[in-house]
Amino acid sequence: MNWLKRYQRPICLFLILLSCYxxxxxxxxxxxxxxxxxxxxxxxxxxxxxxxxxxxNTGDYAYYNGHYYSDKAPGVAFLGVPFYAVFKGIxxxxxxxxxxxxxxxxxxxxxxxxxxxTGVLEQKVYSAMALYVVTFFTVSVPAALLGVLLxxxxxxxVASEYTRLLVTLAYGLATPAFAYSGMLFSHQLVAxxxxxxxxxxxxxxxxxxxxxxMFLVGVLLGWxxxxxxxxxxxxxxxxxxxxxxxxxxxTVVWGALGALVPGGLLIAHNWLIFQSILPQxxxxxVNYHQLHDVGVISITYPRADALWGITFGSFRGLFFLxxxxxxxxxxxxxxxxxxxxxxxxxxxxWAVVSFLLFNGSSVMWQGxxxxxxxxxxxxxxxxAIGLAVxxxxxxxxxxxxxxxxxxxxxxxxxxxxxxxxxxxxxDWTPNPLFNYSWPRFVAGDIARNVGMGIGLHGHVSxxxxxxxxxxxxxxxxxxxxxxxxxxx
Numbered sequence: 001m002n003w004l005k006r007y008q009r010p011i012c013l014f015l016i017l018l019s020c021y022x023x024x025x026x027x028x029x030x031x032x033x034x035x036x037x038x039x040x041x042x043x044x045x046x047x048x049x050x051x052x053x054x055x056x057n058t059g060d061y062a063y064y065n066g067h068y069y070s071d072k073a074p075g076v077a078f079l080g081v082p083f084y085a086v087f088k089g090i091x092x093x094x095x096x097x098x099x100x101x102x103x104x105x106x107x108x109x110x111x112x113x114x115x116x117x118t119g120v121l122e123q124k125v126y127s128a129m130a131l132y133v134v135t136f137f138t139v140s141v142p143a144a145l146l147g148v149l150l151x152x153x154x155x156x157x158v159a160s161e162y163t164r165l166l167v168t169l170a171y172g173l174a175t176p177a178f179a180y181s182g183m184l185f186s187h188q189l190v191a192x193x194x195x196x197x198x199x200x201x202x203x204x205x206x207x208x209x210x211x212x213x214m215f216l217v218g219v220l221l222g223w224x225x226x227x228x229x230x231x232x233x234x235x236x237x238x239x240x241x242x243x244x245x246x247x248x249x250x251t252v253v254w255g256a257l258g259a260l261v262p263g264g265l266l267i268a269h270n271w272l273i274f275q276s277i278l279p280q281x282x283x284x285x286v287n288y289h290q291l292h293d294v295g296v297i298s299i300t301y302p303r304a305d306a307l308w309g310i311t312f313g314s315f316r317g318l319f320f321l322x323x324x325x326x327x328x329x330x331x332x333x334x335x336x337x338x339x340x341x342x343x344x345x346x347x348x349x350w351a352v353v354s355f356l357l358f359n360g361s362s363v364m365w366q367g368x369x370x371x372x373x374x375x376x377x378x379x380x381x382x383x384a385i386g387l388a389v390x391x392x393x394x395x396x397x398x399x400x401x402x403x404x405x406x407x408x409x410x411x412x413x414x415x416x417x418x419x420x421x422x423x424x425x426x427d428w429t430p431n432p433l434f435n436y437s438w439p440r441f442v443a444g445d446i447a448r449n450v451g452m453g454i455g456l457h458g459h460v461s462x463x464x465x466x467x468x469x470x471x472x473x474x475x476x477x478x479x480x481x482x483x484x485x486x487x488x
Contacts, residue, residue: 010148012476013165016469017172018144021181023465025448026135027424028128030369032072033184035060037131039070039077040084049273057127062284064274071281074269075227075262076186080134087133091126100129103453135184142192143181147172149199150384156202156341157385158392166408167391171384174411175322179371179419186228187377193224194234194351195381201242202344209246211254217242218258224378226266229279231378233354237347244343299361307360310373314431316365321372321414321433324387324407327394328352331386334393344385351382369425371418420447420462 026033038054038061046053055061055068062071070077090096151168158164171177180188197220200213221235243251267277274280314320335345359365359375367374394400414433418426421441426432444458451461 008478009165009476010151012472013151013168014144014148016169016472016476017147017181018140019465019468019472020173020178021140021143022136023450024182024420025128025450026131026183027447028124028131029424030183031058031060032368033131033135034058035070035072036077036080036184036186037127037134039072039074040080040134041127041130043077043081044085044088049269059287061286062281063286064280064284069273069281069284071285073186073227073229073279073281074266075223075225076138076184076189078226078262078265079189079223080138080184083134083137084130087130091129100125131184135182139184139189140181142196143172143177143188146192146195146381149196150381153199153202154385154388157335158388160392160395163388163392163395167384167388170324170387170408170411171381174324174408174415175380176318176372176374176377176415177380178415179425180374180377185374187374190224190228190231191378191381193220193227194231194238194378197221197224197235198238198241198344198347198382201238201245202341204242205245209248209250209254211250214242214246214251214254215258218255219261220258221255222259222262226262228378230355230358230375233358234347234351234378234382237350237354241343241347299358300363302357302360306362306365307356310356310359310365310376314433316367316370316373318373318376321418322411324404324411325380325383327390327404327407328383328386329390330393331388331390335386335389338389348382348385351379355379366428369427371415371425417441420449421445423447 034054035051035058038051038058039049041054042048042051049069050067051061051070052068058070060071062069091100147168150171151164154164154167158167172181177188177191197217200217200220204210204213217238221239224231225235239255242255266279270276270279274284309316311317312319319326332345332349336342355376355378359373362375365373365375391404394404417437418433421437422445426436429436446458446461449461449465451464454464456463
């Protein structure tokens with residue numbers, strides 16, 4: 001049982017995050033999610049990349065050579081294929097099918113449906129359950145594992161176990177990372193892949209080249225890029241970090257071989273559809289032509305309105321919703337003054353600056369229906385290191401603890417309100433926190449969740465999650481806190 005004692009707290013942290021991420025069902029009418037799920041189902045059900053039989057549930061599709069295709073980067077869908085295949089087999093069992101139908105017809109679920117809609121149809125139930133399963137395993141599980149990697153890595157910067165835990169929970173539950181850890185979008189999966197590669201490179205520093213580790217780093221970075229193309233900005237920096245520490249041709253060889261795995265899948269995908277090795281989906285998108293045709297697929301140059309909008313604006317501003325992340329700025333300064341892990345500092349700052357400038361250059365920076373600036377999500381775990389350094393400095397004084405407490409309280413309240421209020425993420429309503437999410441929350445319009453599956457309505461449906469979190473919290477404190485670094 002020694003292994004259980006050793007890993008008790010990482011397991012508790014993993015389960016706390018996973019419980020929060022998996023408790024709320026992915027939104028049922030999201031174009032971006034449906035586009036990816038359509039490709040997953042087309043591959044498994046029909047053995048094709050064409051979504052001809054599915055595209056009507058989304059507006060995010062491309063039309064080419066008489067067929068419809070998902071216009072999204074295919075990495076998320078590729079990862080979801082085996083999980084959907086298993087789900088399909090299990091769902092075919094009559095007893096499971098009847099159970100799914102019974103749960104879906106819960107009065108609590110029916111209360112969340114749009115008045116005058118088609119109601120609960122058998123195919124809609126099947127698709128909704130498939131979306132939940134695929135999202136849980138391709139997004140929620142990696143996101144929860146990211147929390148474990150983060151709390152472990154912070155041990156090199158922060159001595160206090162309390163600080164490491166609080167910062168990790170603040171990242172996972174008080175930033176947009178929470179909202180996108182339960183949705184079949186690419187952003188949080190990409191964050192998990194990039195940070196996992198960063199973690200592996202960091203753990204390998206000062207050691208001989210380990211071929212298997214470098215191969216895995218290549219796979220992770222490559223899969224991040226084929227899931228969200230701008231991820232190349234951070235992936236390239238992590239790859240250079242690996243080369244800096246190893247300074248060996250074998251680093252390049254093993255990393256390149258790993259990257260060939262997802263890279264080969266992307267090339268095959270593009271060639272089979274567009275007869276090109278380059279991504280072409282957005283070039284043939286049926287919708288948003290007027291935006292995609294601006295600059296290079298909507299990317300021009302950093303603009304003041306966009307930069308304000310994704311940082312401090314009340315519509316999609318990162319620091320408006322999660323002001324706790326502002327502490328990463330002094331944290332980065334303090335980190336640099338310590339003169340420790342400077343190469344990692346460069347990569348982390350680059351991740352933040354490059355994504356801010358890139359997304360501030362897009363005419364589509366608003367992100368449609370969203371919680372905060374969703375395109376910035378991949379950079380958030382790199383900000384968490386700076387946040388931890390600042391938090392450790394603040395906690396030694398009462399005033400510092402008060403400041404951190406106020407910032408994290410606002411962040412938790414704002415992020416959870418926008419994430420769990422209503423059956424869809426905030427639309428184009430100005431200042432959605434107060435004009436969209438808060439009214440829905442007060443009215444008891446809570447996002448579909450596991451509690452509703454057992455018949456609980458509105459705010460009461462959150463009770464099972466609260467009970468689970470209390471239980472996991474007690475398990476965390478089952479033995480006295482030690483001063484040793486949390487190890488994986």
